[in-house]
Amino acid sequence: MKAVCWNGKKDMRVERVPDPELLNPHDAIVRVTSTAICGSDLHLYDNFVPGMRAGDILGHEFMGEVVEVGDEVSRVKVGDRVVVPFPIACGECWSCKHELYSACDNTNPNANLLEGMYGFSGAGIFGYSHLYGGYAGGQAEYVRVPFANVGPMKIPDDLSDEQVLFMTDIMPTGYQAAERGEIHPGDVVAVWGCGPVGYFAIQSAWLLGASRVIAIDRFPERLALARDVGKAEVINYSDTDDITELLKQMTGGRGPDVVIDAVGMEAHGTDLMAWMDRAKQTVRMEMDRPMVLREVIQAAGKGARVSIIGVYGGFVDKFPMGAFFAKALTMRAGQCDVQKYLPRMLEHIQKGEIDTTSLISHHLTLDEAPRAYEMFCNKEDGCTKVVLHP
Amino acid sequence: MVMATAGAARSQHASSATDGRNVGNAERLVSVMAGGALAVYGLARRDLRGLAIALVGGELVHRGGSGHCMLYDALGVSTADGHSYPTRQPRLTGDAATVNARKAVKIERSVTINRPRNELYATWRDFESLPRYIADLESVTDLGDGRSRWVARVPGGKRVEWTAEIVTDRENEVVSWKTVGDSNVAHAGSVLFRDAPGGRGTEMKIEVDYEPPGGPVGALTARFTGLFGQSPDAKVREDLRRFKMQMETGESASTAGQASGRQS
Numbered sequence: 001m002k003a004v005c006w007n008g009k010k011d012m013r014v015e016r017v018p019d020p021e022l023l024n025p026h027d028a029i030v031r032v033t034s035t036a037i038c039g040s041d042l043h044l045y046d047n048f049v050p051g052m053r054a055g056d057i058l059g060h061e062f063m064g065e066v067v068e069v070g071d072e073v074s075r076v077k078v079g080d081r082v083v084v085p086f087p088i089a090c091g092e093c094w095s096c097k098h099e100l101y102s103a104c105d106n107t108n109p110n111a112n113l114l115e116g117m118y119g120f121s122g123a124g125i126f127g128y129s130h131l132y133g134g135y136a137g138g139q140a141e142y143v144r145v146p147f148a149n150v151g152p153m154k155i156p157d158d159l160s161d162e163q164v165l166f167m168t169d170i171m172p173t174g175y176q177a178a179e180r181g182e183i184h185p186g187d188v189v190a191v192w193g194c195g196p197v198g199y200f201a202i203q204s205a206w207l208l209g210a211s212r213v214i215a216i217d218r219f220p221e222r223l224a225l226a227r228d229v230g231k232a233e234v235i236n237y238s239d240t241d242d243i244t245e246l247l248k249q250m251t252g253g254r255g256p257d258v259v260i261d262a263v264g265m266e267a268h269g270t271d272l273m274a275w276m277d278r279a280k281q282t283v284r285m286e287m288d289r290p291m292v293l294r295e296v297i298q299a300a301g302k303g304a305r306v307s308i309i310g311v312y313g314g315f316v317d318k319f320p321m322g323a324f325f326a327k328a329l330t331m332r333a334g335q336c337d338v339q340k341y342l343p344r345m346l347e348h349i350q351k352g353e354i355d356t357t358s359l360i361s362h363h364l365t366l367d368e369a370p371r372a373y374e375m376f377c378n379k380e381d382g383c384t385k386v387v388l389h390p
Numbered sequence: 391m392v393m394a395t396a397g398a399a400r401s402q403h404a405s406s407a408t409d410g411r412n413v414g415n416a417e418r419l420v421s422v423m424a425g426g427a428l429a430v431y432g433l434a435r436r437d438l439r440g441l442a443i444a445l446v447g448g449e450l451v452h453r454g455g456s457g458h459c460m461l462y463d464a465l466g467v468s469t470a471d472g473h474s475y476p477t478r479q480p481r482l483t484g485d486a487a488t489v490n491a492r493k494a495v496k497i498e499r500s501v502t503i504n505r506p507r508n509e510l511y512a513t514w515r516d517f518e519s520l521p522r523y524i525a526d527l528e529s530v531t532d533l534g535d536g537r538s539r540w541v542a543r544v545p546g547g548k549r550v551e552w553t554a555e556i557v558t559d560r561e562n563e564v565v566s567w568k569t570v571g572d573s574n575v576a577h578a579g580s581v582l583f584r585d586a587p588g589g590r591g592t593e594m595k596i597e598v599d600y601e602p603p604g605g606p607v608g609a610l611t612a613r614f615t616g617l618f619g620q621s622p623d624a625k626v627r628e629d630l631r632r633f634k635m636q637m638e639t640g641e642s643a644s645t646a647g648q649a650s651g652r653q654s
Contacts, residue, residue, distance in 0.1 A: 001649070003649065003651065005650070005651030007651070013651070015651040017649045017650060017651050018649045019649065020648060020649045021647065021648075023644055023645075023646070023647055023648065024641045024642075024643075024644060025640065025641055026639070026640075026641060053650075053652070054651070054652065055650045055651030055652035056650060056651070057649065057650060057651065072640065072641075088643075090635075090638065090639045090643075091639075092504060092638040092639045093504050093634075093638050093639075094502070094504050094590050094591065097504065105634065105638070106634065106635045106638055106639050106643055107643045108643065109642075109643045109644050109645055111631060112624065112627065112628065112631075124643060133643070133645060134645045135645055135648070136645070136648045136649050136650060140649075144648060144649075146643065147639070
């Protein structure tokens with residue numbers, strides 16, 4: 001089959017590889033009909049995630065048709081059209097039984113590597129480095145899906161691929177970010193990053209009771225989506241040198257009640273500290289560039305909730321602990337427990353409460369993946385989201 | 391000194407002295423002198439490497455002064471004279487003495503498994519079934535009279551074998567064993583089972599004391615190879631992880647044999 005393989009920094013190739021096979025009794029094989037490039041794939045593309053090996057197949061946002069199932073698979077059958085959550089979860093451990101699917105105990109065969117870095121390992125993830133299990137991803141014609149009784153969800157025929165594809169990651173990820181902001185009625189929610197996850201966090205914030213949603217980015221096409229589809233008030237941060245002050249002015253001097261970091265470890269910034277972070281990251285003195293993390297904490301109002309959904313991988317410098325402490329903030333973070341949210345996401349799509357299609361800027365073939373990565377990484381051609389059709 | 395390491399009942403640690411001393415008198419003197427010299431030399435260099443040397447020297451002085459060596463502690467080695475420095479007296483229980491405490495390396499690992507205690511105990515106690523759950527275990531044969539013959543694969547395609555004799559067996563609580571007779575790896579071990587709080591299943595704790603082949607050098611090698619995930623310690627951890635996966639899900643997570651761009 002054809003698959004999108006990582007071969008090094010900014011070196012993606014479409015290669016001929018063997019077809020996947022059933023390896024375990026709970027496995028299914030899915031013929032991929034649609035797969036997307038995620039913003040977090042760009043962290044791999046830019047080689048900021050350790051544990052990659054040349055030849056790894058990427059892709060953790062994918063859906064398709066079940067073509068083969070293992071002996072123990074009962075929830076889906078051959079012919080079913082399914083979406084597949086990006087974290088692989090066993091459904092049996094204490095974490096899974098408590099809907100913390102992204103923290104599953106049993107699906108990372110390389111758990112010892114992550115334990116070394118983080119103390120504990122969470123779930124395995126499709127196509128996301130050997131730290132997360134080294135599972136082959138879904139930017140391919142076929143993919144092996146372990147624990148098929150827990151992950152894949154059958155999709156009604158009347159919904160198109162592009163309507164439901166983002167249930168696999170970015171839609172519930174944005175929703176979880178808003179939910180972990182614990183929005184109370186009347187709250188002002190500020191979202192840093194209007195990429196795909198920010199886009200869904202904005203829409204979810206309204207559904208969860210926000211009175212106002214303010215969105216921050218610098219790319220016009222993303223800000224346009226946040227404004228026109230997300231109905232958010234938007235800030236282009238390159239137009240201001242003091243986000244905290246601007247947000248104060250917009251909120252009667254209080255600052256936002258909920259701040260969401262939908263950017264993560266490869267944040268961009270223009271001030272001196274941002275350039276220091278970039279330099280330190282380049283020479284591996286600092287793993288993550290935490291400009292947005294610092295900014296959300298600085299801008300957060302008193303008693304605010306800080307929700308981190310942008311990906312961080314390692315250590316950050318100059319975390320503003322004083323501000324965090326003095327303002328009595330609460331911070332929550334985490335990979336999305338996609339399995340938990342699937343039924344709710346399907347319902348929001350069916351009722352038309354969350355728009356899942358306007359952000360797609362490019363439909364391409366699998367062969368065009370290397371160019372698509374480049375375009376998405378450089379935000380060329382108004383690229384907001386790429387869907388590949390194998 | 392030989393001590394009994396019969397599972398749950400044992401409270402002895404490999405570092406033998408209760409006051410933390412595990413370095414002999416003569417060695418302490420040498421340690422202080424050598425350490426002092428290194429510290430002076432290192433500080434005189436006035437560079438980073440010098441600082442590192444000085445720090446090592448300082449540790450040697452401290453080691454000599456206190457009689458406690460962190461490295462010996464980690465390796466389970468002691469050169470302290472049991473008469474000069476009061477050590478915890480080993481309980482000798484005749485035939486149970488299996489592992490030389492001065493040479494023993496201790497492994498302790500715990501895992502919580504979301505299954506009932508009786509189920510986990512029953513599975514573990516059925517030694518002959520364990521190769522189904524523990525990948526590197528090739529076979530276990532019940533020899534009767536509480537004895538069993540174990541064959542395991544080790545890195546490099548070699549095999550090690552041992553005969554284990556049950557020392558303690560309390561249903562749903564503990565199984566402990568020691569090796570006897572013709573065994574490649576002399577060791578004593580135990581597995582304890584207890585209910586985890588809040589309906590989290592069962593906490594399983596495994597303890598193994600073994601004598602690394604090759605004495606302290608062998609122990610050092612085992613620690614060093616631990617960096618690459620091959621030490622006995624890492625192996626026990628992985629075995630427990632796999633056991634948990636099998637008991638909770640019925641399979642062991644794997645990507646072995648999957649497609650990648652490396653095979654084409």
